[in-house]
Amino acid sequence: MSSHSDLDTLYRQVIMDHYKNPRNRGEAESGTVTVNMNNPTCGDRIQLQMHVEDDTIQDAKFVGEGCSISLSSASMMTEAVKGRPVGEALEIAEVFSDMMQGKDYDDEKYDLGDIEALQGVTKFPARIKCATLSWKAMEKGLGEDVEEDEDED
Amino acid sequence: MDIKNVKDMFPVLDQEVNGHPLVYLDSAATSQKPLPVIEALGDYYRRYNSNVHRGVHTLGTMATEGYEGTREKVKTFIGAKRSEEIIFTRGTTTALNMVANSYGRANLSEGDEIVLTQMEHHSNIIPWQQVAKATGAKLHYIPMQNDGTITVEDARNTITDKTKIVAMGHVSNVLGTVNPIKEVTAIAHEHNAVTVVDGAQSVPHMKVDMQDLNCDFYAFSAHKMCGPTGIGVLYGKKKHLKQMEPFEFGGEMIDFVDLYESTWKELPWKFEGGTPIIAGAIGLGAAIDFLEDIGMDNITAHETKLTNYALERFSELEGLEVFGPEKRAGLITFNSEEVHPHDLATVLDADGIAVRAGHHCAQPLMKWLNVTATARASFYLYNTEEDIDKLVNGLSKAKEYFGDVFA
Numbered sequence: 001m002s003s004h005s006d007l008d009t010l011y012r013q014v015i016m017d018h019y020k021n022p023r024n025r026g027e028a029e030s031g032t033v034t035v036n037m038n039n040p041t042c043g044d045r046i047q048l049q050m051h052v053e054d055d056t057i058q059d060a061k062f063v064g065e066g067c068s069i070s071l072s073s074a075s076m077m078t079e080a081v082k083g084r085p086v087g088e089a090l091e092i093a094e095v096f097s098d099m100m101q102g103k104d105y106d107d108e109k110y111d112l113g114d115i116e117a118l119q120g121v122t123k124f125p126a127r128i129k130c131a132t133l134s135w136k137a138m139e140k141g142l143g144e145d146v147e148e149d150e151d152e153d
Numbered sequence: 154m155d156i157k158n159v160k161d162m163f164p165v166l167d168q169e170v171n172g173h174p175l176v177y178l179d180s181a182a183t184s185q186k187p188l189p190v191i192e193a194l195g196d197y198y199r200r201y202n203s204n205v206h207r208g209v210h211t212l213g214t215m216a217t218e219g220y221e222g223t224r225e226k227v228k229t230f231i232g233a234k235r236s237e238e239i240i241f242t243r244g245t246t247t248a249l250n251m252v253a254n255s256y257g258r259a260n261l262s263e264g265d266e267i268v269l270t271q272m273e274h275h276s277n278i279i280p281w282q283q284v285a286k287a288t289g290a291k292l293h294y295i296p297m298q299n300d301g302t303i304t305v306e307d308a309r310n311t312i313t314d315k316t317k318i319v320a321m322g323h324v325s326n327v328l329g330t331v332n333p334i335k336e337v338t339a340i341a342h343e344h345n346a347v348t349v350v351d352g353a354q355s356v357p358h359m360k361v362d363m364q365d366l367n368c369d370f371y372a373f374s375a376h377k378m379c380g381p382t383g384i385g386v387l388y389g390k391k392k393h394l395k396q397m398e399p400f401e402f403g404g405e406m407i408d409f410v411d412l413y414e415s416t417w418k419e420l421p422w423k424f425e426g427g428t429p430i431i432a433g434a435i436g437l438g439a440a441i442d443f444l445e446d447i448g449m450d451n452i453t454a455h456e457t458k459l460t461n462y463a464l465e466r467f468s469e470l471e472g473l474e475v476f477g478p479e480k481r482a483g484l485i486t487f488n489s490e491e492v493h494p495h496d497l498a499t500v501l502d503a504d505g506i507a508v509r510a511g512h513h514c515a516q517p518l519m520k521w522l523n524v525t526a527t528a529r530a531s532f533y534l535y536n537t538e539e540d541i542d543k544l545v546n547g548l549s550k551a552k553e554y555f556g557d558v559f560a
Contacts, residue, residue: 006171006503007499007500007503007554010499011496011554041511042495042510042511042512042526043511043512043516043519043525043526044495044525044526045525065525066493066495066525067493067494067495067496068493068495068496069495069496124499126499127495127499130495
């Protein structure tokens with residue numbers, strides 16, 4: 001359907017695949033950091049659990065409720081950071097943040113894989129917060145100072 | 154004016170969004186503005202912008218007449234007895250906070266009870282939570298029926314001699330439930346409690362009469378009733394407003410100011426500190442004229458017809474859950490089995506259809522419904538059956554689209 005071309009840039013096949021078959025969904029084993037985050041403007045929420053040992057994210061799992069963008073983004077994020085040193089995970093989060101803000105982002109240093117499919121979200125400003133929720137949870141869980149969203153009227 | 158031709162009066166509706174004619178179904182969030190309101194704002198700024206209640210020059214007099222003229226219009230529009238019972242505020246939220254902070258803090262003490270419903274908007278919950286924390290009063294909720302209504306019987310069982318304040322919405326912004334304000338007020342008064350009514354979703358859509366409801370306080374916003382943002386009304390019975398302390402202190406609201414003591418103006422001005430919302434009030438006046446010209450009863454009848462038509466069309470759609478009672482105001486909150494409300498709203502928006510998705514500032518109610526978010530289509534005088542056909546079409550397309558991408 002041609003009138004769907006704009007929507008198709010948002011809802012890429014790979015996003016729908018992560019939404020339908022989320023990776024790393026569930027609860028992690030013991031010895032984890034747990035972060036609860038929600039998007040107060042829309043009610044999306046995520047619980048992210050990470051097992052960090054030897055400065056490396058050994059495991060990352062999430063449970064949550066939300067739209068296709070927020071859940072697929074969470075699925076992709078956990079895939080991207082699992083097994084990575086904390087520093088690298090935070091660097092990827094930085095790249096992702098640049099991507100979401102429509103800035104030029106570094107696509108060379110890391111293989112972004114599926115994550116790049118989320119680039120289409122930038123054309124839908126109202127949905128950017130959906131995509132960034134789980135990434136903020138990850139950064140918070142790794143001790144970063146994350147800006148919390150404000151509630152809407 | 155005939156309601157059939159009313160759409161032409163709203164310039165914003167005459168545009169394409171994402172290549173499709175705009176279908177605006179989010180009036181419960183804010184209504185669109187008709188030409189007379191837009192022109193009244195422009196006219197004030199072009200011709201007689203001036204401060205009110207001070208000075209003697211001609212423009213100041215015109216501005217004062219415009220501002221105070223709206224107070225008179227509001228008084229008649231809602232059936233208040235006196236114009237000094239009409240306080241201009243920034244909106245419903247500010248009005249409810251004024252009652253909670255001024256009346257609530259002065260009249261509540263430990264062990265007293267505040268009675269609410271679970272379907273309240275956050276702005277009619279949080280001010281009471283804060284007052285309860287400050288005074289030691291307790292919150293009690295009238296239970297809800299499965300269809301999202303409350304019964305007078307339950308209200309009677311929840312309101313006791315310890316109840317000092319009963320606060321509830323006239324119309325739920327999520328369920329469309331119309332609450333029995335008159336009956337609950339009568340019960341509250343038997344216990345010497347006052348009622349505080351959030352009228353944000355009622356005043357734009359139906360005739361309200363303060364004498365008939367007999368409530369003590371009533372709050373609403375101009376921007377949901379064809380008026381500008383930034384102005385609303387707190388109606389209060391004179392006997393309460395008289396004994397209440399001002400909410401804000403400064404210019405405009407004083408009688409005499411000394412170095413160590415000051416006294417306040419009489420009602421309503423003691424509650425309107427600072428340069429008031431002059432343009433907003435003038436815009437609200439134009440909105441009231443516009444609505445009265447069409448007739449509130451005609452608006453209600455139009456919305457009832459649209460809502461029934463929408464419910465009928467919705468019943469054709471499989472996997473769609475509609476929340477709220479059968480008898481409802483002009484809005485429908487729903488969820489699709491397959492598509493999350495945000496995704497639904499995005500897909501509809503691609504077809505130029507504006508609906509709301511989210512928790513609608515009613516998280517306790519979302520919890521009660523056991524959802525985190527819903528979609529909502531809300532109707533107003535400018536909506537048509539064609540708009541609803543487009544919505545239904547869009548919903549089928551969304552389902553198909555998500556079916557496709559899932560496949």
